[in-house]
Amino acid sequence: MVTRHRDDALARLAALAGEGLTTDRRGFLRALGGGLLIGGLAPLVAGCEKNIVEPLTGGTTVPFITPLADFFVQNGAQASQATWQMPDLDAATHRLVVDGLVPNPRSFSLADLKTLAAGHEITLLKTLQCVFDAPLLAGATGLSGNAWWTGIALQSLIDACGGLKPGALRLRLHGAESFTNNLKVARLSAPDATLPPPIIAWAMNGQPLPRAHGAPFRLIVPELFGFKNVKWLARVEVTADDHAFGTYQDAGFFDDGTLAVNSRATAPSDGARVTPGAVRVSGFALAGAGLHKLEIQVDDGPWEAATLVGPDTIQLEESLPWAQFEQVKRAATFPFPGVWVGWRHDWTATPGDHRLSFRATDALDQAQPVRDTSVFDGTNAITSINVTVA
Amino acid sequence: MSTAPSRAQPPDLGRSPERGTITLKTSYLPRKSARLARRLPPLLAGLVLLGPIASGIAPRAAHAAAWTAPARSIYAKLSYSASSANDQFGFGGLTRPIVDGLTDYPFADRSLYLYAEYGLRDRLTLIGQAPFKRIFVHDRLFRYETTGLGDVGLGARYRLGTRGPWVLSAAGLVNLPTGYSHTSRPPLGPGAVEVGAGLELGRSFYPRPGYATAALGYTWRSSARVTGVTNADSAATVNYADQLRYALETGWTIRQRVTLKALVHGVYALRSGGTAFTITSIPSSERYFKIGGGAACRVTPHVDLTADVGTTPFGRNTAKSIDITLGVATSW
Numbered sequence: 001m002v003t004r005h006r007d008d009a010l011a012r013l014a015a016l017a018g019e020g021l022t023t024d025r026r027g028f029l030r031a032l033g034g035g036l037l038i039g040g041l042a043p044l045v046a047g048c049e050k051n052i053v054e055p056l057t058g059g060t061t062v063p064f065i066t067p068l069a070d071f072f073v074q075n076g077a078q079a080s081q082a083t084w085q086m087p088d089l090d091a092a093t094h095r096l097v098v099d100g101l102v103p104n105p106r107s108f109s110l111a112d113l114k115t116l117a118a119g120h121e122i123t124l125l126k127t128l129q130c131v132f133d134a135p136l137l138a139g140a141t142g143l144s145g146n147a148w149w150t151g152i153a154l155q156s157l158i159d160a161c162g163g164l165k166p167g168a169l170r171l172r173l174h175g176a177e178s179f180t181n182n183l184k185v186a187r188l189s190a191p192d193a194t195l196p197p198p199i200i201a202w203a204m205n206g207q208p209l210p211r212a213h214g215a216p217f218r219l220i221v222p223e224l225f226g227f228k229n230v231k232w233l234a235r236v237e238v239t240a241d242d243h244a245f246g247t248y249q250d251a252g253f254f255d256d257g258t259l260a261v262n263s264r265a266t267a268p269s270d271g272a273r274v275t276p277g278a279v280r281v282s283g284f285a286l287a288g289a290g291l292h293k294l295e296i297q298v299d300d301g302p303w304e305a306a307t308l309v310g311p312d313t314i315q316l317e318e319s320l321p322w323a324q325f326e327q328v329k330r331a332a333t334f335p336f337p338g339v340w341v342g343w344r345h346d347w348t349a350t351p352g353d354h355r356l357s358f359r360a361t362d363a364l365d366q367a368q369p370v371r372d373t374s375v376f377d378g379t380n381a382i383t384s385i386n387v388t389v390a
Numbered sequence: 391m392s393t394a395p396s397r398a399q400p401p402d403l404g405r406s407p408e409r410g411t412i413t414l415k416t417s418y419l420p421r422k423s424a425r426l427a428r429r430l431p432p433l434l435a436g437l438v439l440l441g442p443i444a445s446g447i448a449p450r451a452a453h454a455a456a457w458t459a460p461a462r463s464i465y466a467k468l469s470y471s472a473s474s475a476n477d478q479f480g481f482g483g484l485t486r487p488i489v490d491g492l493t494d495y496p497f498a499d500r501s502l503y504l505y506a507e508y509g510l511r512d513r514l515t516l517i518g519q520a521p522f523k524r525i526f527v528h529d530r531l532f533r534y535e536t537t538g539l540g541d542v543g544l545g546a547r548y549r550l551g552t553r554g555p556w557v558l559s560a561a562g563l564v565n566l567p568t569g570y571s572h573t574s575r576p577p578l579g580p581g582a583v584e585v586g587a588g589l590e591l592g593r594s595f596y597p598r599p600g601y602a603t604a605a606l607g608y609t610w611r612s613s614a615r616v617t618g619v620t621n622a623d624s625a626a627t628v629n630y631a632d633q634l635r636y637a638l639e640t641g642w643t644i645r646q647r648v649t650l651k652a653l654v655h656g657v658y659a660l661r662s663g664g665t666a667f668t669i670t671s672i673p674s675s676e677r678y679f680k681i682g683g684g685a686a687c688r689v690t691p692h693v694d695l696t697a698d699v700g701t702t703p704f705g706r707n708t709a710k711s712i713d714i715t716l717g718v719a720t721s722w
Contacts, residue, residue: 049538051574056533078481078663085482140531269531 058274059140059267062284064314064342066145068205073212074130074143076227076247077179087176087232091208091216094176096157096200100238103162110202110216116160117152124149124196124222124326127286127340129259131225131248131378140266144286146340148325149220151201155188157236167240173219174235181230181246182255183221185238194332196222200233206321221257222338223288225378228257254377259288259338261368262380263360270385279349279389281306286340287362290333294343297357309342310334337363349389357384456559456592456603458549459509466506469696469717473499478667479678479705488669488709489529497669497709498526501540513549517563518542523578527669534575534670541565541579547590555594561607562587572616575670581614582630599643609633616671631661631675652683659706667707678705682713694719 078084091110099105108116130143154171158164164185171183183198190197198221202209209215214231221228227248244255263285268274285294285308295303311334315322322328327336335341347356359382361367372381459465475497478488489496502522507515521540528534545563552558565584572581588607595601611630634657641651656679664674682700689695696717702710 049570049574049578050536051571052533052535053575054533054535056528056531060531085484271532 053271055269055272057269058272059265059269059282061282062141062266062342064146064309064318065205065320066141066147068147068207068210070141071145071147071204071213072128072130072141072143074132074226075177075179075231077175077177084177086212088211089176089216089232094216094234096217096233097235098157098161098238099235100172101165101168101240102158102238103165106161108157108160113152113157113200113202113217116156120152120156121150122153122196122199122326123321123324124199124220125336125339126220126222126229127259127338128226128229129262129286129378131227131253131257131376133262133379141284142264143226144284144340147205148320149199149201150203150206151199151217151220154183154198154200154219154236157200158188158238164238168238169240169242170238170245172235172237172239172241172245173230173233174237175214175230176232176234179230179232179247181228181248182244183219183228187221194327194330195337196326196330198222222336223259224257224338225259227253252376254374256377259286260378260380261285261287261289261291261360261362261366262378263294263343263358263368264383265356265358265385268385268387271387272385273388273390274349276349276351276389279347279387281345281347281356282342283358284340284342285358285360286338287335287360287366288338289366290337290363291335291341292361292363292365295359295361296345296347297359298347299355303359304345306343306345308335309344314342349387351389354387354389355384356387357382455547455561455605456557456590458513458547458559459507459515461509461512463509463721464506465508465719465721466504467696467717467719469503469505469715471499471501471503471713471715473497473709473711473713475709475711477710479702479708479710481663481666481707483704483706485710492528492530496528497711499711500524500526510546515547517545517547517561525576525578527576529669536574536576536578538570538578539568540570541567541584545586555596557592557594559590559592560587561590561605567614572614577616577672580611580628580630580672581616582628583612585610586635588635599646600641602640603638605635605637607635609635628665628674631659631664633660634658647688649686650683651685652681654679654681656680662706667709673707676706676708678702678708680713684715686719692720692722694721 075084075086093109095107095109096113097105097107125146125148127144127146129145133143168185171185171188173181173183187198198219200217201220202215202217204210204213209217214233218231218233219229227246246255249255263283265281265283267282268279281296283294285291291308294306294308296306297303311322314320327334327339359368368380368382370382372379474495475488476493476495477485478497480486487493501524503519504521505517505519507517510516520542522538523540524535524537526533526535543563543565545561547559547561550558550560563586565586567579567581567583570578570581586607586609588605590603590605592601592603610632613627613629615627635655636658637653637655639651639653639655641649643649656677658677659675661675662677665671667673667676680700680702682698684696684698686694686696696715696719698713698715698717700713702708702712
C-alpha cells in the first residue's frame with residue numbers, strides 16, 4: 001500500500017509539473033554526469049597539450065638597408081578604427097596644411113615641398129621600429145626596417161609660414177586617415193649638431209615613397225619610434241597646448257617616443273640545431289641615443305662584446321650614397337642615433353643545449369633591462385635564443 | 391592563431407581565425423508534430439544542423455537550430471574539421487596574405503570535435519562539447535604546431551513554444567578554457583570565459599521534407615591575462631569583445647535518406663580594433679560572414695554521415711578560411 005500511495009503521489013506530481021516531466025532519475029543523472037565528465041576530465045586532458053616551434057631556416061643575415069619589398073607595414077590607426085582604409089592620396093592634389101600659431105598659414109603640395117627644398121634637400125638614415133616590435137614577433141626583423149629617406153626639414157615649412165608665434169609649444173600632427181601625434185617645437189632643430197632634424201620625406205631608398213609607407217609624404221624623426229613618424233601627413237597644427245596629443249598617447253603609450261635600446265639575433269634561429277665548432281652569430285641592435293655596444297652571453301657565462309659592423313664593411317656589402325647622408329655631413333659618429341647596426345660574433349659551439357643572450361647598451365650607458373617593466377614604451381628586455389649543438 | 395589574435399601583446403597581437411565548423415544536430419520536431427514526424431522521412435527527424443546559436447558551442451560558428459530533443463533521447467557526433475587559409479582580412483576588411491609570399495596555407499586547423507545532446511525533458515535539451523585542437527601554422531622562418539584540448543562548452547536549449555509548423559527556443563551555453571598554456575604559439579584558445587544566449591526560430595515545411603531556421607544571440611566574453619613568450623613578466627590583459635551571432639539555414643531531404651542544406655552565419659564583434667590577427671595569436675575582436683552548405687546521409691536508422699563546406703567572403707581581423715567538416719552522428 002505504501003508503494004501504491006508513493007506511485008500515485010509521483011504520478012500526481014508529474015501531472016502538476018506538466019508536459020515532459022520524467023520520473024527517470026537515471027536519465028537526469030546521466031545527463032548531469034555527462035556534463036560533469038566533460039568538465040572534470042578537462043583539466044586532466046589539458047596536460048596533454050603539446051606545442052612545437054621549429055625553425056625552418058638556420059637563420060638569416062639582415063642587410064643594412066631593408067629592401068622596400070621586405071619593409072614591414074604597420075598602420076597606427078588601423079587597430080582603433082573599424083572603418084580604417086589605407087589612404088590613396090593623389091600626389092598632385094594632396095596638400096599639407098601648416099596652421100595654428102604661425103603668422104602665415106599655408107598649404108604645400110609635393111611639388112611645393114620640392115621647390116622649397118631646392119638646394120636644401122636632406123637625405124638621412126633612419127630605422128623605423130614599431131613600438132609593438134619584439135624579438136621573434138614576425139620574421140627576421142619583425143617590425144623594424146632601415147631605410148634612407150629624402151625630404152625637407154620640417155623647420156623649413158615653419159619658416160615659410162613666417163616662423164612660430166610666441167607661446168608655441170607643440171606641433172599637432174594629423175595623418176590623412178585620422179592618425180595623430182605630436183612633436184615638441186624644441187625638436188624642430190637638433191638637440192646636438194650631429195643629429196639630423198625632423199624632415200617631411202617623399203622618397204624612401206631613393207624611390208618615391210610607397211603608398212603603404214605614407215605617400216606622397218610623411219614625417220621622419222630620426223631617433224623616435226614609428227608611431228611618432230606620421231604617415232600620409234595632412235596637417236601640422238602649431239599650438240600652445242602642451243598636452244601629449246595623439247592616437248597612441250590616448251591608449252597609454254609614452255609621449256617621448258625615443259627608441260629604447262634593443263637588439264635581436266637573426267642567425268641562428270631560436271631552436272636551431274648547429275654543428276660543433278665555429279658558429280657565426282649575428283643580428284642587429286638599435287637605440288635612439290645611438291648604440292654603444294652589443295654583448296653576448298652563452299648560458300651563465302660572462303658577457304662578451306660582439307663586433308659591430310662598421311660603415312666600411314657596410315659599403316663593401318651594399319652600395320649606398322653614403323656621402324649624401326645628413327649624419328655624415330654633420331660628422332656624426334657611427335652608429336648613428338636611431339639607425340640600427342649589425343653585429344657579429346664567432347662562437348665556439350660545444351655539444352649540448354645552450355642559451356644565447358643578447359644585451360645592447362646605448363651611448364648614454366643605458367643597457368637593456370633583464371625585465372620589461374612596461375610595454376607602453378617599447379619592448380626591450382634582454383632576449384635569448386636556444387640552440388642545440390650536435 | 392587563428393585569431394587568433396593570439397602572446398602578450400599590448401594591444402596588437404591577436405587573432406582568432408575560424409577554427410572549423412561544428413556540425414550539430416538538429417533533428418527534433420515539436421512534440422505536437424511527433425505523430426506526423428513518425429511519418430516523415432527518417433532523416434528529417436535526424437537532420438544535422440549547425441547549432442546552437444550564440445552559444446559558442448562551435449567556436450566562431452553560430453548556426454541555426456531550434457528544435458529540442460525528445461525526452462531521454464541522446465545524440466552524439468564526432469567531427470573532423472579542416473580549416474585552411476592563405477589570406478586574412480585586416481581591420482578594415484581588406485584582404486592580404488597572411489604571410490607575404492606564401493601560398494601553401496600558412497594557417498591550418500585540423501581539429502576533432504565531440505558534441506552531444508541529451509533530452510532531459512521534451513522542452514529541455516542539455517548540450518555539451520569538447521574539441522581536440524590541432525593547429526599548424528608557419529611563416530617563412532618558423533613552423534608552429536599546437537595540439538590539445540580546447541575550450542569546453544556546456545549549455546542547454548529550451549523550447550519556448552510552438553505554433554503550427556513554427557517553433558521558438560532559447561539557448562544558452564558557457565565556454566570554458568581548460569587550463570591550456572597562454573604562451574603556446576598558437577594557443578589552443580583565448581583563455582577567456584564565454585557566456586552566450588539567444589533565440590532560435592524554426593519552421594518545418596511538412597508535408598514537404600524541408601525546414602528553415604534563423605537564430606540571433608549575444609555572447610559575453612571575459613578578459614584574459616596573456617603572458618609573453620620571450621619574457622614571462624611581460625604580461626598583458628586582453629579584453630575580448632562581446633559578440634552578436636546570427637545564422638540562417640535551410641534544408642531539404644531527398645528520397646528520405648539524404649538531406650542537403652545551405653546556410654549563412656557570422657559573428658559581429660561589438661568593439662573593433664584591439665589585438666590583431668596573426669598566425670600565432672588570437673585577436674580580441676573579429677567579424678566574419680560565412681556561407682556554405684552540406685549534406686547528411688542516413689546509413690542506418692541510427693547513424694548519419696555528414697559533410698559540410700564553407701567559405702568566408704567577408705571579415706575583419708580574421709582568417710579568410712575555407713572550411714571542410716566530415717562527421718559521423720548517432721542518435722537513439
